[in-house]
Amino acid sequence: MTETWRNNTDCCSWDGISCDPKTGKVVELYLMNSFLSGPLRYDSSLFRLQHLHNVNLGSNNLSGMLPDSIENLKHLRVLSLGGCNLFGKIPSSLGNLSHLTNLDLSANDFTGELPGSMGNLNKLTELHLGSAKLSGNFPRVLLNLSSLVRIDLGYNQFKGMLPSNLSSLSKLEYFDISGNSxxxxxxxxxxxxxxxxxxxxxxxxxxxxxxxxxxxxxxxxxxxxxxxxxxxxxxxxxxxxxxxxxxxxxxxxxxxxxxxxxxxxxxxxxxxxxxxxxxxxxxxxxxxxxxxxxxxxxxxxIQGQIPEWFWRLPALKFVNIAQNFFSGELTMLPDSIEHFLGSDNQFSGEIPRSICELDNLAILVLSNNNFSGSIPRCFKNFNTISILHLRNNSLSGVFPEEFISVKLISLDVGMNWLSGQLPKSLINCTSLEFLNVEDNRINDTFPFWLRSLPGLQILVLRFNEFHGPIYSPGSSMGFPTLRIFDISENSFTGVLPSEYFAGWTTMSSVRVARFDSIIGFAVAGSSQAPYHNYVVLTIKGLKLALVGSGFKIYKSIDVSGNKFEGGIPESIDLLKELIILNMSNNAFTGHIPPSLSNLSDLQSLDLSQNILSGEIPPDIGKLTFLAWMNFSYNRLEGPIPQATQIQSQNISSFSENPGLCGAPLLKKCGGEEEEEEGTKQEQDEDEEKEEKDQVFSWIAAAVGYVPGFFCGLTIAYILTP
Structure with missing residues (x-):
């Protein structure tokens, strides 16, 4: 918007600037979402524009504190700074803007309570403070603002009881305090x-x-x-x-x-x-x-069938009947429907073919039912659907190419009886983020073409009949946005080149703050999400279900249960944010890359049931978040590193490696046995010497005791009358 701002031109002609036609003074500044960055300094030239009536700088990156000099804009009526990454306390000087009628400070990172000076804004009609990170009790100063028409305090950290005299806000039309305590x-x-x-x-x-x-x-x-x-x-x-x-x-x-x-x-x-x-x-x-x-x-x-009259309601667009006990066949859906969520019921029969006639259907979730038959072949303009979840039914046959909408964001057909190949029409789904086809009978080679999808974050192909290599010379190896990669329990083969993970950008980025440990926990998604993605991760050797609308915390690679050979790619060390790594039950050879110790966020590591040799790299013990590891059933040798994270593991994590020694295994390493033998011999000699010393001490005491005893008897006898 500021492209028109040039020197030697009248600023009143600039985009986003309005001036008073009589005085020529700047009275309005509208620069919302203009890619501005940098803090509002207390001496900013903005605060010298004292005739401003309206300032809207919302949705810019003004990261910093709101300065006290905001009070210089004495004639301000509208101030909109929502979504500007502001932090710190709201300045009390804001209460000096006595002409203010509309204030928007929503979606920022403020701390503390609303200043008491806000009670001076007696002309305020609209107050927008949603998602501003404010805390404390309900701001009672607002009860003085009898002109307020709209109050939005939603999704902050307020607590306590509401005041009983809210009726003093006699003009109030909109009141939102959702998402607090x-x-x-x-x-x-x-x-x-x-x-x-x-x-x-x-x-x-x-x-x-x-x-x-x-x-x-x-x-x-x-x-x-x-x-x-x-x-x-x-x-x-x-x-x-x-x-x-x-x-x-x-x-x-x-x-x-x-x-x-x-x-x-x-x-x-x-x-x-x-x-x-x-x-x-x-x-x-x-x-x-x-x-x-x-x-x-x-x-x-709710049990039984859905009444027929329900499907004839003319205006229905969003219907959520999930997690009930509805049964029978789902014969039709309303013509007007856009979102239909019917998962976790007892529906049976085939998926109604009438869905192919729904021109506006965007979300269809029918997971966890008893649907059977094949997925409908939709030929009529099936280009609107963005969420399609059919997991855990009894669907069979091939997945038809015609059923793939180019607008797909999330596709889950896991836990069915689908066969054939993965639909190649998925290559046209440029918005696809989530793809889960686990536990079917899909017989195909690795879908290299999925790498062209710019936003793919979760790819789950586990428990199918995929086969062949997952690397093709000359083809791209990168999945730049991938967070979860699970191709376990298939028949993939071949050697992964050393640079295989070089293009996995999202897993390689370094974030500023660490997330809490996820080991042993399953996470449920927000109750406000219209649908939930479902992923099973193998963590600590256990399979845990993750349910939610997004998994940005989780960075996981699982290639277990295949037939991979060769060494573990050295480029694995680039995945700085990797939390779960499972390469078990393959035929990987060579040494464990010492660079694994660079994966500072790693929490679960499984390299068991391979043909790995050499030592366990000592620096793996420095991974402070690594709560579980498994090196069993390999050909590893040498001493187990004596680090706390490693010593706390169960003995089974190192079993069936004949050359491994040291705690927690009972087998002692060679040097330890010689040292222990020498130590034992020294201990025996010391014990023997101690026993001899004790004998001599006893004899000396006895020698001293006997003459004294007789001498005492003699004296006693002489003194006896």
Missing amino acids: FSGTVPSSLFMIPSLISLYLRVNEFSGPLDIGNISSQSNLQNLYIGENNFRKGIVDFSIFLHLKSLEGLDLSGIHLNISSTLHLPSPIDMLMLSSCNISEFPMFLQNQTNMFYLDISANQ
Whole structure:
């Protein structure tokens, strides 16, 4: 945007600059998302533009503290610095901007509480502080700002109870405190604000009875989101929400509900979230909800078939019925559907061919059901789907080329009976990030062409019938964005060249801060994600499932259970962020590369069941995060390094290496045996000498004792009368 900013030109003609037509003074600066960088210094020329009314520098890299000199902009009405990487405390001088009506400091890295001086901004109508890392109790200074229309404090670190007199914010229309740690009861004063339209309280720690029975009859509340809290006191009767005559969006997720089969909503509702509400019957009141486009009734105990009338609701775009007990065949999907999540149910039969007629379908998740038959061959414009998860069913046949959408981001067909080759049309999916085809019967060679996909992060081919080399002379070897590479339990062969891992950029980058240890833990994804990826990693010799919407922490390579030969590629040491390395059960030969000690983040290492020889490199003991290792069933020799990380391993980690010696094995090394023998001989000599000394001491004591004894008897006898 600043390309038009040239010397010797009128700044009022520059992009992003507005001037007062009468005075020529700069009154507006709009440079949002303009790739600016560098901190706002206290003496910045910006603070000399004292006629500014509107400043928007949002989504730039202004990394630094917000200086006190911000108060120089005395006429400022709108200040937008959201997403600017600002840190430190919010300066109290901000409270001197008495004309401010709109303040946006969201998505920054501030610390501490909101300054008390903010209570001086009595003209403020909009306050946006979402995801700003603020902490402390609810800022009571806001209760003085009676002009406030919008308050966004969502996803910070606030805690404690809400004040009881929130009704003093009499003009409030939008109130969002989601994603904090607020506790106690929800004050009834919130529901007494007639102007309130949207109330977001989800993902907090609110408890106690949920009572909105005294809600004002004049309520304009359209959006009520109170899910994912700790509401108790038994079951909440859904009918209490019938007081909300204008309701359009309702989130009651996590609240145990009682829903009458004769319940009738007085007004049409657009969005309804009833996840984890202990519902056992399909909500019949949905039958007349012709405006509903978003429905989440996942993680309940609803059984039986989905009513036919449900599929005829005309506006449905997002439907999540996952984690229930729905059964029978899935005969159709609504024509309007864009996102359909039906995983973890008991659906059977074939996947309906009607999905090929859905022009707007973007997400289809049918994992963990009993679907059988083949994957439909879709010929009609199947180019919209971005998420396709069909894992853990009984699907068979080949994976049709026609079913591959060029917009795919995540594809999971693992744990089925699919055969044939991997669809080469995947090469056209330039946005693909996640590909999992594990545990099928796919018979193919290594898909070298996947390297051309610029964003591929997770590739799982394990437990199939892949074969042949994974290296082709003259072809690219790099997977620049790959984080998880699992080709285990196949029939891959050949030798990996020394430079094989040279182009694996993401695993090679060095990050500033380390993540916490993942050994022994499985991670669940955010409950807000519309779908979950699923990956099984072999960690500490155990297979652990990772479920989530992203795995940026995990950097793993698993090539175990194949027929690789030759040495371990020296370029393995480039993968500085590698956490899990499993090359077991192959035919690797040669020495263990000493450069493995450069993998400072490594936590799990398995080189067992190969033909490796030589010594275990001593410097591997310096890997402080390495919690588990296995070198068993090789031809290793020499002493086991005496390092804490290595000595803490089970003896089985070094077994079946006839030449290995030293702790924790019982077999002593040669020098240790000679030294031990010499030490034992010296100990024996010392013990023999000590025994002789003890005998002489006893004899000397006895010699001294006997004459004394008789002398004592003699004296005693003489003194006896």
